[in-house]
Amino acid sequence: MDDDLAAEMRAKRLQQLIQGRREYLNLRQEEVAERLDMSARNYGNWERGVVKEWTDEKLFHLADALEMTESQVARLFLIAVDRLPPADTRPVSGREHDGDPSMDAFLYDYAAMMEALSLPTFLIDQRWEVRMANRAYRNLFRGLRHHPTAMPTDNFLRFGLLHPEASAILVDFQDWQLSMLAQLATSLERNDQDTELHMLRREVYLRPTLRNTYLDDMQTWVLGAGADLVHHDGKARIIRHPDPLIGLRSCRLVEETPRPLQARGLARITLVLTELGEETTVESLCAGAASCSV
Structure with missing residues (x-):
């Protein structure tokens, strides 16, 4: 039965x-x-x-x-x-390189390469925990009030979903959160034994607005856009840089991960920041956001 x-x-x-x-x-x-x-x-x-x-x-x-x-x-x-498609190139967890001097050297050089980039870039694992980030990424979130579990240098999803000041940086905030909730759902499907992901979902459920978005709006959104924050539609969202000389920028997430990092279950995300189009106004960016200071 x-x-x-x-x-x-x-x-x-x-x-x-x-x-x-x-x-x-x-x-x-x-x-x-x-x-x-x-x-x-x-x-x-x-x-x-x-x-x-x-x-x-x-x-x-x-x-x-x-x-x-x-x-x-x-x-x-x-x-x-009841399984993923074959020839899946998604990063998977692995420890075959742990303690390998050549891998340690690669990671050292890769960190130096990331640090030299002017665009914010960071490495994440299957939970979106930030394992490595460059100075440009850290500068993007400078001045942010400390949160015990949702700092952007610790976990990008937790920051966007749970940090009370996230909407000051992620301007079209509802769209950011919708895509992050979809990513959480997908990560849970792929890693259903991961206790940290389940814990994050429980925290989402404790917040009525997030819970309703997760259970209702996100399901509809996934049918059209797909659940992957990085690849789903190549959409550019809006972000606010704390440097007033940079200010509001269009932000597109781009993944580019070499095989050695994939073998360690990591993915590299770059936030490609470009100037906003002339048709974009501050009022249109703030519409629907949880909060927006101008």
Whole structure:
């Protein structure tokens, strides 16, 4: 009975993901079936989860037809076959290089390279804990009031979700938080035994506004944008630098991680800061933000 209930719940989640994505794209079942080179009836069975066996080929074809992002493909596989897609290049935890002098030398040189960059850049692990950051990143958050668990030099997600002064820096704050909550959900799916991630979600649940966003708004957002803060849509958000000569800037998160860092479960994120377009006004940036000082 428990197995039947679990299968029923899995099929329902799969239908919500596939149908929700199709409706987000404003596609009819017939149009998706055409992309898959199959009958609308057979595609209808796919959407309802009535499939004898979900093969990797079927799932990848379905993901292509529904124009899914990398994070959405991962979610599709997790729901359909209870694992991530093959040939996954996402960083994974590993300690094969611990104590390796050549790796220690690489990390030393890599830190020097990061420090020489003018753009804020930092290394994160699967929890978005900051393992290394350059001076430009630290300067971005200088003057920030100390918080025991949510400093940006400790954990980027915790900072954006829990620090009371985060909205002073992350200007279009609701959009920043929405994408961070989606990243938290994805990280939990990929690392469901991680107690620190579960603890962060519990802290989110203790805050009614964040809890409602996580349970309601974030699910809708994921159908359109994908759950990955770094890759989901290449969207530029707005950030406020404490240096008045820099001030408001457009900020795009870019990931560029060499293989030695991937092997250690790390990813490098760079905050690419550029001038705002002429059409952007301070009022439009502050709209919807939790707080905004001008």
